[in-house]
Amino acid sequence: MSATTATAVRDVPSRTISAGLTAATAHRVLTQLRHDKRTIALVVLLPCVLIGLIAWMFDGTPVLDQFGPLLVGLFPMMVMFLVTSVATLRERTSGTLERLMTLPIGRGDVVVGYALAFAVLATVQALVIVGFAVWVCGMDVAGPIGLVVLVAVLDAVLGCALGLGASALARTEFQAVQLMPLVLFPQLITCGLLMPRDEMPTVLEWISRVLPLTYALDAMQLLAAGGSWVDVRGDVAVIGGFIVGALVVGAATLRRRTP
Amino acid sequence: MGNNAIEIAGLRVVRGGVPVLPSLDLAVPVGQVVGLLGPSGSGKTTLLRAIVGAQVVDGGTVTVLGLPAGAAALRRRIGYVTQAPSVYSDLTVTENLRYAAAILGVDAAAIHRALVDVDLLGHAGQSIGTLSGGERSRVSLAIALLGRPDLLVLDEPTVGLDPVLRRDLWELFHRLSRSGVSLLVSSHVMDEAARCDRLVLLRGGGVLADGTLADLLARTGTTDAEAAFLALVDEAAAGDATAGRHAATAGGGSGDGVTGRGAVA
Numbered sequence: 001m002s003a004t005t006a007t008a009v010r011d012v013p014s015r016t017i018s019a020g021l022t023a024a025t026a027h028r029v030l031t032q033l034r035h036d037k038r039t040i041a042l043v044v045l046l047p048c049v050l051i052g053l054i055a056w057m058f059d060g061t062p063v064l065d066q067f068g069p070l071l072v073g074l075f076p077m078m079v080m081f082l083v084t085s086v087a088t089l090r091e092r093t094s095g096t097l098e099r100l101m102t103l104p105i106g107r108g109d110v111v112v113g114y115a116l117a118f119a120v121l122a123t124v125q126a127l128v129i130v131g132f133a134v135w136v137c138g139m140d141v142a143g144p145i146g147l148v149v150l151v152a153v154l155d156a157v158l159g160c161a162l163g164l165g166a167s168a169l170a171r172t173e174f175q176a177v178q179l180m181p182l183v184l185f186p187q188l189i190t191c192g193l194l195m196p197r198d199e200m201p202t203v204l205e206w207i208s209r210v211l212p213l214t215y216a217l218d219a220m221q222l223l224a225a226g227g228s229w230v231d232v233r234g235d236v237a238v239i240g241g242f243i244v245g246a247l248v249v250g251a252a253t254l255r256r257r258t259p
Numbered sequence: 260m261g262n263n264a265i266e267i268a269g270l271r272v273v274r275g276g277v278p279v280l281p282s283l284d285l286a287v288p289v290g291q292v293v294g295l296l297g298p299s300g301s302g303k304t305t306l307l308r309a310i311v312g313a314q315v316v317d318g319g320t321v322t323v324l325g326l327p328a329g330a331a332a333l334r335r336r337i338g339y340v341t342q343a344p345s346v347y348s349d350l351t352v353t354e355n356l357r358y359a360a361a362i363l364g365v366d367a368a369a370i371h372r373a374l375v376d377v378d379l380l381g382h383a384g385q386s387i388g389t390l391s392g393g394e395r396s397r398v399s400l401a402i403a404l405l406g407r408p409d410l411l412v413l414d415e416p417t418v419g420l421d422p423v424l425r426r427d428l429w430e431l432f433h434r435l436s437r438s439g440v441s442l443l444v445s446s447h448v449m450d451e452a453a454r455c456d457r458l459v460l461l462r463g464g465g466v467l468a469d470g471t472l473a474d475l476l477a478r479t480g481t482t483d484a485e486a487a488f489l490a491l492v493d494e495a496a497a498g499d500a501t502a503g504r505h506a507a508t509a510g511g512g513s514g515d516g517v518t519g520r521g522a523v524a
Contacts, residue, residue: 024361032349035386095345099402102311104334105362256329257315259274 017108025105025113026120029087033121043083044125047075048132055137068139069220070193072152076125077159077216078184084118084163085176088250092167101256111251115160115243122156142226151223151232154239155216161246162212168253187213192221212242264289264410264441265310269319272305272464279305280464282319287443287459292429292436294455295445296484302464303445304342307414310443311339324409335363338403342414344395345402348387352379352398355387356405363406373401376431378424393420400428411435413444417451429454452484460488467491 033040051071055064091097100110130149133139141148166183170176190200190208197205197214208214219227219235265287272280279302287293295303308314309321312329321328324336346355356370363369374380377397387395400416411432417425429451432442436456444455452458452472460467460475468475468491472484479490 021362024358027361028347028350028354028358031354032347035349094348095341095343096347098308098313099339099341099345099399100362102313102334102337102339103359103362104331257313259315 017106017112021105021109022113022116025110026116029114029117030120033117039083040121043079043121044128046079047072047125047129050075051129051133051137051139055133055139064133064137065140065142066224068133068137069141069148069224070217072126072129072133072139072148073155073216073220074188074213076122076129076152076156077213078180079125080118080122080156080159081163081166081184082177082180083121084114084160085167085170085179086173087118088114088164088167089170089173089176093172097254098258101254107251107254107256110254111164111247114164115157115247115250118160119153119157122160123153126152126156141224143223143228143232147229147232148220148223151216151219151236151239154236154243158212158216158239158243158246161243161250164250165246165253168250184213187211190214191217193217212239215239215242262289263287264324265443266322267310267319270306270309270316270321271318272302272309272314273317274305278464280309283464283466285459285466285469287441288457289441290436290439291456292432292442292444292454293457293459294452295443295459295461296449296452296488297445297447297461297467299447301461303447303461304414305464306461307339307412307443307445311337311412313339335406336409338406338408338411340396340399340403340411340413340416342418344392344399346387346395346398348395351384351386352390352401353383355398356402359402359405365405365407369405369407373404376404377401378427391419393424396420397424397428409440411440411442411444413442415445415447417446417448425451449483449485449488458484460491462492462495467495 051068054067054071058064091100097110101107126149130145130152134141134145162183166179167176170179186207188194190197190204190211191213192208197208200208215235215238219232219239222231222235263286265285267283267285270280270283270285271278283302283306285306295306297303305314309316310323310328312333323330323333326333347358350358352374353370356373360366360370371380374383377400379394379397379401382390382394387398390398396416396419400413403411403413417428420428432444432454436442444451455472457469457471458475459469467488470478472487475484475487475491476482479487479494481487481490
């Protein structure tokens with residue numbers, strides 16, 4: 001028969017992750033982002049506007065020093081959750097994912113590739129917002145500023161990972177947007193921002209312990225109060241665990257066969 | 260696998276409680292351009308999705324190039340073009356192809372060759388968002404050609420193309436088939452039947468007829484594919500009615516396919 005039939009067939013198990021294919025996916029997603037300059041501008045500037053408004057409102061009080069680090073961790077997480085869940089939903093609904101799943105690429109390559117690309121964007125976002133809060137708004141963080149950036153990046157990546165997982169639950173863009181309050185608001189209410197967690201009803205306090213935002217804000221609170229790496233490393237480990245868990249869920253919900 | 264690129268036995272697919280493919284049998288020979296024709300809703304896309312392993316199936320067997328459909332080893336041997344062009348609209352033509360090339364492990368020369376095949380070399384640097392519908396579907400086709408697959412599964416690849424481009428694409432399909440590639444091409448445009456080596460007429464999720472155009476025309480005493488299709492539909496309906504009257508003795512359910520094939524023999 002033809003020469004094409006004789007081509008060696010390499011079997012690619014779907015459960016392994018290939019560095020090359022993950023990088024190719026991340027590169028593709030970053031190229032898409034690069035073409036969409038307006039989204040980049042919104043992702044990077046929107047959190048700065050919000051921080052700026054708060055700094056202005058509470059000018060002359062210690063509110064920014066106290067709550068600024070929390071918001072620096074929170075805003076990127078919300079923004080990246082939305083961006084990621086809509087981006088991956090678009091891939092699911094446009095037919096590109098259907099063909100992708102018939103090609104020799106693992107599900108992990110797709111999900112981790114997406115997460116890496118958005119992590120790059122999240123890092124840029126975290127650097128800009130922390131820089132803006134400290135140098136423009138005059139936020140004074142008692143702990144090391146490098147750790148604030150690290151936790152902010154992790155929060156944003158967590159937002160991406162949750163968005164990737166959540167996009168599996170949504171069938172339309174309308175539903176994807178609704179998932180943001182569904183996933184984030186209960187975390188926001190129980191994370192300790194509205195009421196110290198030890199004053200909450202016991203059940204709510206327990207619920208707050210299994211939600212990732214609790215640890216993200218705990219780390220930021222510790223840093224705002226002058227904490228060091230030793231104080232926040234437990235929180236950082238838990239956030240990392242949630243990121244991995246959400247990515248595993250995201251990969252597991254990608255199906256090669258659909259109804 | 261013998262001389263068949265695709266062998267399907269008793270394929271059953273239920274979508275949303277409706278049996279889209281109640282029980283389908285089909286064999287697609289190697290190295291031919293086989294046209295899958297039928298009206299909208301006849302189950303063409305579902306059948307193609309089952310062949311590429313993208314469809315959840317409820318029963319039967321689908322064997323592709325000697326392996327069960329959806330096997331990992333098939334992923335670099337099948338080129339699949341979905342009905343809506345599956346390309347990233349915010350990337351350029353070349354960027355789209357580069358991603359698929361990275362997945363398939365092919366080089367820049369393969370990208371160049373695929374672009375020449377679909378006559379899009381002049382649009383290589385253009386963003387998909389600025390292309391026409393026909394150009395987008397050719398980008399989608401170029402991606403399917405990248406890995407020099409043994410089997411091409413194309414879901415309505417010529418929709419929205421002008422007659423010149425359609426002719427060129429069919430010439431490409433035949434060039435590929437001469438080099439040993441098997442092609443299964445769906446269309447709801449009956450006049451594309453004349454361009455296929457072999458036709459499979461699908462209706463209501465069953466194979467109404469399977470043979471060369473000449474066979475079908477001779478059997479139905481008609482002069483074009485559309486008339487042949489209509490004659491076969493009438494024949495099947497009459498067969499169903501007969502089967503209904505003699506319910507006690509007739510086979511029942513798969514009447515469509517049996518009637519169609521019986522008439523050929």
